[in-house]
Amino acid sequence: MLIHPMVERLRGLGLTAMADAFIEMQNQSAADDLTREDWLGLLVDREATSRDNKRLARRLSQARLRQNAVVEDTDFRTPRGLDRALFHKLAGCEWISHSQHLVISGPTGVGKSWLACALGHKACREGFSVLYRRAPRLFAELATARGEGRLPRMLAALERTRLLIIDDWGPEPLTAEQRRDLLEIVDDRCEKGSLLVTSQVPVNRWHDLVGDPTLGDAILDRVVHRAHRIELKGPSLRKRHAVTTQSDQGA
Known part of the structure; x- marks a missing residue:
């Protein structure tokens, strides 16, 4: 029941990639063995990678x-x-x-x-x-x-x-x-x-x-x-x- 409010809050903050990663990890049984630090690290990495890719796409478009x-x-x-x-x-x-x-x-x-x-x-x-x-x-x-x-x-x-x-x-x-x-x-x-x-x-x-x-x-x-x-x-x-x-x- 807590998944939906969390995802909506992340999306509201503009953390779309992190929200998508959160949903994916919730649906993977292997994620149950991860520590809270690992969970957070994976979510942050997904958001950072997404933003890097968007910036690259913008630079290539402008080039x-x-x-x-x-x-x-x-x-x-x-x-x-x-x-x-x-x-x-x-x-x-x-x-x-x-x-x-x-x-x-x-x-x-x-x-x-x-x-x-x-x-x-x-x-x-x-x-x-x-x-x-x-x-x-x-x-x-x-x-x-x-x-x-x-x-x-x-x-x-x-x-x-x-x-x-x-x-x-x-x-x-x-x-x-x-x-x-x-x-x-x-x-x-x-x-x-x-x-x-x-x-x-x-x-x-x-x-x-x-x-x-x-x-x-x-x-x-x-x-x-x-x-x-x-x-x-x-x-x-x-x-x-x-x-x-x-x-x-x-x-």
Whole structure:
């Protein structure tokens, strides 16, 4: 008779997972052998796990990662210049804790976006706020925000994000407005957050992308000189996958 009032009280306090665990344990005979401390510990663990999962789901939703990628599924067998030790170190997210940056470069199809999303997913799991944007979409949103008078608010929101992923930067040079916006974003992240940039364009050609020597020096000085770098190479994995799939279907 005491179960129902207890469950309702727990739910009223917002302890839904604890209430569900209480009902489950009441229906398990093995729970009769548990001490009161064990009972309480199991209930608290269930509530804590539920809240952690909800926070993770919220961070992943806000991150809007393009691909459903996780670091545990990373392909190290395909030869593309991916250093296993470096990637595992980056997956520990210590570089984000220290507000460092990461640049992933290489030709199209070698998995730059996938790796970026996998590291973004891991950052969410480690409790960091993440935001993924393809470079063209980011600059378009900044231009719209400027036209609507929301640019300071948008830049402030970007500044609060611990890991900002800018995917597929280049090969088109930046406009004057885009150069200023990028410098603002990079400058705001100094000692406050991390950038992960992917690009088909080699880093030694980024000055050409910026299109202004002075701003190029300012942007690269704040990003590249404090960044870990993954330089991928090799043929497109998409083509390899397509050939493999066609071969399997033919068999």
